[in-house]
Amino acid sequence: MSKILSSVACNLDANLLAATLPLFAAEEVEGIEWSFDTLYKTPNIPPWFTELLTAFSSENRLVGHGVFFSLFSGKWSKEQENWLVQLKKKCEHFNFDHITEHFGFMTGENFHQGAPISLPFTSETLAIGQDRLKRIYNACERPVGLENLAFAYSLDEVKRHGNFLEKLIEPVNGFIILDLHNLYCHLHNFDCRFEDIIQLYPLDRVREIHISGGSWEDSTAKTNKQIRRDTHNDAVPQEVFELLKACIPLCPNLKFVVMEQLGTGLKTPESKTAFQQDFLHMKSIIKQNGTNYSSQTLNTFLPYNSFSLSSPIESLSLHQQQMRLSDILENATDYKNAQQRLASSELKNTAWQVEEWDVGMLETAVAIAQKWKNGFEENKKSVENS
Amino acid sequence: MKLSKKLLQAMTVSLALGATVATTSSCSSLKEQAEITPENEVRVISCGINGEEDKSQTVDYCPLCGRG
Numbered sequence: 001m002s003k004i005l006s007s008v009a010c011n012l013d014a015n016l017l018a019a020t021l022p023l024f025a026a027e028e029v030e031g032i033e034w035s036f037d038t039l040y041k042t043p044n045i046p047p048w049f050t051e052l053l054t055a056f057s058s059e060n061r062l063v064g065h066g067v068f069f070s071l072f073s074g075k076w077s078k079e080q081e082n083w084l085v086q087l088k089k090k091c092e093h094f095n096f097d098h099i100t101e102h103f104g105f106m107t108g109e110n111f112h113q114g115a116p117i118s119l120p121f122t123s124e125t126l127a128i129g130q131d132r133l134k135r136i137y138n139a140c141e142r143p144v145g146l147e148n149l150a151f152a153y154s155l156d157e158v159k160r161h162g163n164f165l166e167k168l169i170e171p172v173n174g175f176i177i178l179d180l181h182n183l184y185c186h187l188h189n190f191d192c193r194f195e196d197i198i199q200l201y202p203l204d205r206v207r208e209i210h211i212s213g214g215s216w217e218d219s220t221a222k223t224n225k226q227i228r229r230d231t232h233n234d235a236v237p238q239e240v241f242e243l244l245k246a247c248i249p250l251c252p253n254l255k256f257v258v259m260e261q262l263g264t265g266l267k268t269p270e271s272k273t274a275f276q277q278d279f280l281h282m283k284s285i286i287k288q289n290g291t292n293y294s295s296q297t298l299n300t301f302l303p304y305n306s307f308s309l310s311s312p313i314e315s316l317s318l319h320q321q322q323m324r325l326s327d328i329l330e331n332a333t334d335y336k337n338a339q340q341r342l343a344s345s346e347l348k349n350t351a352w353q354v355e356e357w358d359v360g361m362l363e364t365a366v367a368i369a370q371k372w373k374n375g376f377e378e379n380k381k382s383v384e385n386s
Numbered sequence: 387m388k389l390s391k392k393l394l395q396a397m398t399v400s401l402a403l404g405a406t407v408a409t410t411s412s413c414s415s416l417k418e419q420a421e422i423t424p425e426n427e428v429r430v431i432s433c434g435i436n437g438e439e440d441k442s443q444t445v446d447y448c449p450l451c452g453r454g
Contacts, residue, residue, distance in 0.1 A: 014401055017397065017401055018401045021394075021397055021398065021401060024389055024394065024397070025389075025394055027387060027388050027389075029387060030387055031387075046400060047396075048393060048396035048397050048400060051393050051396070052389070052393060052397070055387070055389055055390070055393065056387065059387060061387060
């Protein structure tokens, strides 16, 4: 029997839970991933949802996936301090098998309500990321991991992403979530081959894999080129299932494979049925490709040493650059306007290498930042009203 | 993984009503579409989705207030 748990990203969303309910009833779901920081504005969580989390928690089949910490914000914020306090409390109630966050920093005025955007891979950002991961570990005292980002400014960044992730998690002996739809976005958007990119990731550090669907967006910046975006609003493409087949044998420490989809894409009976079929397809792939796994744990992904942390590492110059970039992306009229504003900002001729950014991806960054400008709840309302 | 029948029932009823936010004191969002019997059973009158199909069912656990 495979030790890899077929799991679903399960949040308090009526459409998502309604789509998942038949899978729960048929005892098909082996683990759940909960974005524990998305309910901070929900005063009364239904008892049955807490009971659902508790049921998986008691079997070591619950993992926590943070969204709003903003790991690389240059300036330490009160929101991050509160996020850690809330995480510590959540870990007193639930036995998370591990805790993860996203790579990048959040756009938005306070960096906690936008979308994750990439940043330069420098010794400065490395130090900030390592500092934040240590703080997350100290709050949760469980294995800590980071997810690869769907968005990249350039092919060079795509090639260096895996190595930078490995350096980031080294002090906490952490792990990575390999999001295969994010990888699929890279392969399409930068016309690169799976075989060339996957070898640049530390695959022995993969403890969790994500699969999901996304969307195509026409690019005005690049003729005859559509951009693939990780919008989580559609069924899983066959290409992503193929990536799953290829990756499972390459990841000896894999424990959870999680299917993600937003409830906004699960309104119709047809979409719910497709969701269930995708899950069962994922499970069959895991069963076929994950049977040779040893039941012995190869890596606990727990730190070798404890951390005594002083004041959070900060970089006010990075903070200023992030503020300026967020402002440009959120308010540019189009990608050309964004290009002009970047070229006359303090970001020019810096480690951000804005001169090298792919124009199609800059256009995408503008779209992402403006989509999430007013936060998750406002975006959800606009999608539901459309 | 196997979940309890009680939990699955609670999820079924609550999600049929489209309710994912608990009302802690009086089950106000459930009242219009369900009645709670003296035996603490919740009888769902309508699923509330399209109003045409009768999806009445009886469960032994209130998904919103936890009685049962």
